[in-house]
Amino acid sequence: DVKVTQSSRYLVKRTGEKVFLECVQDMDHENMFWYRQDPGLGLRLIYFSYDVKMKEKGDIPEGYSVSREKKERFSLILESASTNQTSMYLCASGGLAGAGEQYFGPGTRLTVT
Amino acid sequence: KQEVTQIPAALSVPEGENLVLNCSFTDSAIYNLQWFRQDPGKGLTSLLLIQSSQREQTSGRLNASLDKSSGRSTLYIAASQPGDSATYLCAVRRYNFNKFYFGSGTKLNVKP
Numbered sequence: 001d002v003k004v005t006q007s008s009r010y011l012v013k014r015t016g017e018k019v020f021l022e023c024v025q026d027m028d029h030e031n032m033f034w035y036r037q038d039p040g041l042g043l044r045l046i047y048f049s050y051d052v053k054m055k056e057k058g059d060i061p062e063g064y065s066v067s068r069e070k071k072e073r074f075s076l077i078l079e080s081a082s083t084n085q086t087s088m089y090l091c092a093s094g095g096l097a098g099a100g101e102q103y104f105g106p107g108t109r110l111t112v113t
Numbered sequence: 114k115q116e117v118t119q120i121p122a123a124l125s126v127p128e129g130e131n132l133v134l135n136c137s138f139t140d141s142a143i144y145n146l147q148w149f150r151q152d153p154g155k156g157l158t159s160l161l162l163i164q165s166s167q168r169e170q171t172s173g174r175l176n177a178s179l180d181k182s183s184g185r186s187t188l189y190i191a192a193s194q195p196g197d198s199a200t201y202l203c204a205v206r207r208y209n210f211n212k213f214y215f216g217s218g219t220k221l222n223v224k225p
Contacts, residue, residue: 004156031211042215042216042217042218043202045212045213050211058212088154090156092157094211100144100145100162101147101162102147102159102204102213103159104156104157104159105156106155106156107154107155107156109154
């Protein structure tokens with residue numbers, strides 16, 4: 001079974017803090033994704049990576065950065081957390097070849113106060 | 114840009130009913146279409162994936178169909194149960210592209 005894990009289920013941070021969200025997958029997938037999900041706005045893509053050290057901006061990259069130093073690990077960084085970054089953050093991974101199915105982690109509910 | 118729409122936004126049915134959820138997309142140049150289930154406060158669980166060359170996929174009481182030419186997919190749930198209550202999302206992956214486009218979901222409530 002494919003497994004995508006996220007470092008925290010719930011996180012509370014203060015405005016201005018630097019926040020790291022980590023995602024690990026065990027299927028040797030090339031692609032990894034970070035989304036945020038907000039009521040009424042659905043899932044929005046923040047960044048994705050198609051290989052180690054490679055990244056592409058999604059629809060809402062402002063205020064975020066990412067790091068992929070190893071194939072299995074994809075980190076989302078909030079450089080200076082703000083209250084409008086309070087959200088559910090979802091990581092996903094998927095292969096380039098074959099079915100191209102996407103698998104999601106359990107999500108991290110981040111609250112910025 | 115690919116637009117994905119799911120109708121209805123919410124659906125409430127009595128237990129045992131057969132039901133259909135709809136997903137439509139604007140660009141037919143897709144690689145695949147995937148249906149997910151999401152329980153409150155949780156991540157997305159993959160239910161079915163249909164490749165662009167396929168017409169349908171089945172898993173247990175679930176059947177998903179794909180009509181690329183009309184830009185539509187349906188998820189059929191047979192003999193619904195209260196445990197099926199969740200939000201159902203569809204996502205399309207563009208051909209030769211690694212990005213997925215999500216619908217806003219259908220929130221299903223199956224009443225005992």
